Amino acid sequence: MSTIKEVKEALLKETEWKPWMEELEKDNRQGIKNALKQWHHRKEKYDQLVSEHKKKLAFDESFRAYPHALIAGTDEAGRGPLAGPVVTAAVILPEDCPTLIGLNDSKQLSKEVRESFIEKIEQCAIATSIHFQPASVIDEINIYEATKQSMKACIESLAKKPDFVIADAMTLPIDLPQQSVIKGDAKSLAIAAASILAKTARDHYMEEIAKKYPEYGFEKHAGYGTKQHIEALNQYGPTEIHRKSFEPIKSMILQKG
Template sequence: MQTIKEITAALKAATKIELWMKDIASDERAGVQKAWSQFLKRLEKQKQLQQAHNEKISFDAQYGKLVAGVDEAGRGPLAGPVVTAAVILPENCQELLGLNDSKQLSKEARERFCLQVKEHALSYYIHFQSAEVIDKLNIYEATKQSMTESVNMLHIKPDFVVVDAMTLPITIPQASIIKGDAKSLAIAAASILAKTARDQYMENLALEFPQYGFEQHAGYGTKQHLEALERYGPTIYHRKTFEPVKSMMKG
């Protein structure tokens, strides 16, 4: 008879139900039952991940083969750029199993997926729109312009563009998708690239302006950030048309 340790190790290494497992369900040892339960939960989670992955792929596939997903990060913060990305993925792209809206993933998972997207994408581009341009145009127009630039800079021209809740001034056929990063694998990939690039930018900015805590709040209006603004005033990277920065500039 196999020991509990041997069975647990074998189940951890397994990726599907196999013939040798037929007696495990009836094995009354508590340790075996715990390992078996964990194995079944892992299989179910994997099944759900695969189903969600397939749904995202099917969503994109309805628009053609070369579909570019477009998303942004940083429309709401008081400081830093808004960052947009456009991504064309290969068909299926099983390597991105588990990729989701960037807000649903941990920083570690985002960074891992970011590398995988860059490795497997047929084409991608990331664009940074400065606070200066945001103040000049307004955040909506600045984001739209940045997204358009991301699409135009792809080295492969897509057949179709799916954009997270935005319509762009481009000649390529497009669709504006509400909560697109939860429906489209290409938009989710763009979300990951934009979010990861912006977070890195703000962490670098924190080295230049350590008193604001940019590495912790990425420029959003947290209590810590607002207190730093009151004490030190805005930097050149703050958005002068956003409150309370706007009122501080008048003062």
């Protein structure tokens, strides 16, 4: 007879019901009953992730005009912060990628989960691209246009030319068939993958730039307008990576003449 520990370890390895589990249903040990209950709970959550994964694949598939056409998804991170670049990513995925089950809009996943998906996306993807649009360009042409141009650069730098582009809430100046999708990172696997790459790349950048400007706490708020960030701005003024066209920075500069 297996120990409760051995049963738990065996159950952790399984995502589908196996014949040997039928014996566990006859086991009267409370530890076994609890372990089996926990397995069913995990299975239910996993099945839900698989269902959502299939829906995202089907959504991307709907834009494939012919078999094996390459579909690129693109998304951004960092349109709202007061400092740092807006970062965009583009991803072309194969027609199926089981290792990406559970992939979702980056805002819906913890930092740890986002980080765990980076390598999986890079290994699975047919092509990926990331572009950083600096604050200086954002100030020059506005955040919307800067994001659009960054996405365009991302798409054009992919190692494989896509046959169709799905963009998250953006129509791009590209000579390719495309579709703008509201909340696309929750509907498309390709856009969700791009969302993860853009978000993690931007977070890593802000963590590194925090070493140059430690007084601003960029590693904590990533440049967003938190109370700590505003207080640092009032005390030290804006840096070269701050967006001078964004409030309250714009007013701070005007007040100082």
